[in-house]
Amino acid sequence: MTMTTLAAANMKVTRDKQANLEKISELIAEAGSRGVDFLVFPEASLQGYVDFAIPRGTAAQADQTKRLLEAAETIPGPATEALGELAARHDMFVQFGLIEAGRYGSVLYNSVAIVGPGGVVHSFRKMHNKPEYPYMKPGHRSDVTMAGDTRVGSLICADLLFPELSRLYALQGAELLLYSTAWPTRMGESQGTGEYMDLCARSTAFFNQTWMVVSNHCEQGAYSERLDYYGGSQIVDPRGTVVARAEVDECLVVHTADLAEEISAARTHSGIGQSFLDDRRPECYALLAEDLDARLPSVGVASPDAVNSKLEEL
Numbered sequence: 001m002t003m004t005t006l007a008a009a010n011m012k013v014t015r016d017k018q019a020n021l022e023k024i025s026e027l028i029a030e031a032g033s034r035g036v037d038f039l040v041f042p043e044a045s046l047q048g049y050v051d052f053a054i055p056r057g058t059a060a061q062a063d064q065t066k067r068l069l070e071a072a073e074t075i076p077g078p079a080t081e082a083l084g085e086l087a088a089r090h091d092m093f094v095q096f097g098l099i100e101a102g103r104y105g106s107v108l109y110n111s112v113a114i115v116g117p118g119g120v121v122h123s124f125r126k127m128h129n130k131p132e133y134p135y136m137k138p139g140h141r142s143d144v145t146m147a148g149d150t151r152v153g154s155l156i157c158a159d160l161l162f163p164e165l166s167r168l169y170a171l172q173g174a175e176l177l178l179y180s181t182a183w184p185t186r187m188g189e190s191q192g193t194g195e196y197m198d199l200c201a202r203s204t205a206f207f208n209q210t211w212m213v214v215s216n217h218c219e220q221g222a223y224s225e226r227l228d229y230y231g232g233s234q235i236v237d238p239r240g241t242v243v244a245r246a247e248v249d250e251c252l253v254v255h256t257a258d259l260a261e262e263i264s265a266a267r268t269h270s271g272i273g274q275s276f277l278d279d280r281r282p283e284c285y286a287l288l289a290e291d292l293d294a295r296l297p298s299v300g301v302a303s304p305d306a307v308n309s310k311l312e313e314l
């Protein structure tokens with residue numbers, strides 16, 4: 001039996017990179033004192049997130065772009081080096097969110113880096129990020145990595161809404177999904193509440209029969225829109241059960257388990273008692289890899305019946 005301790009940081013993130021770095025360092029030290037093996041921090045936890053309420057084409061938008069460019073870091077870079085040293089000191093793997101400077105520093109990505117005892121283990125660029133235009137470009141890689149003896153995959157915020165990505169990780173043998181997010185209680189004029197994050201996290205863990213660690217912001221009244229972040233950082237087991245959870249207070253959420261044993265139990269003799277991955281029918285799913293917009297003719301504003309008819313033809 002190999003026991004692993006997972007942790008998620010429910011963290012208040014500011015626009016002060018140095019202050020954020022100090023808080024991340026303090027939480028790593030606390031996690032180390034509790035024997036944590038994997039620790040996850042929120043999206044953009046190093047530099048702070050984007051204020052989407054700023055109108056495009058304004059001086060305020062130019063100022064925000066300038067701030068992001070100045071605060072962005074490469075991977076590897078100063079932050080990964082500093083946090084990698086702390087991770088090594090506590091024999092821990094740490095995923096944290098940052099605004100990444102791409103080639104030559106002129107392109108930005110919303111990224112996470114995983115650092116461990118040997119330095120940078122992995123990095124991932126947010127794949128589904130249309131709302132972040134024109135600040136950041138999307139990533140394209142969906143590979144898993146070995147962190148010690150555990151195979152892990154990373155997701156960022158809206159990536160959780162697209163089950164294809166987490167399924168790709170599961171098919172590559174991921175045992176643990178590390179999820180960094182900035183999920184508010186409300187989003188613009190819509191009522192996008194945190195319950196949706198809970199539902200998506202539980203569903204993702206259940207359908208892929210993997211562990212999931214969720215780390216979210218918990219600051220209140222953030223940015224010009226005065227957003228309240230949901231908190232709700234949590235750890236979900238392979239049956240889709242939340243085994244540890246925070247509310248809105250800043251804290252660490254911690255849970256210890258035999259990861260492999262629980263995955264095996266979920267896929268063999270508990271609940272439905274089968275591996276969903278084994279029962280897949282990939283020969284029936286070709287449409288998932290198709291770009292339907294490219295294949296459908298331009299017919300103006302088509303009725304639902306017309307669209308359905310065309311899809312049947314395809």
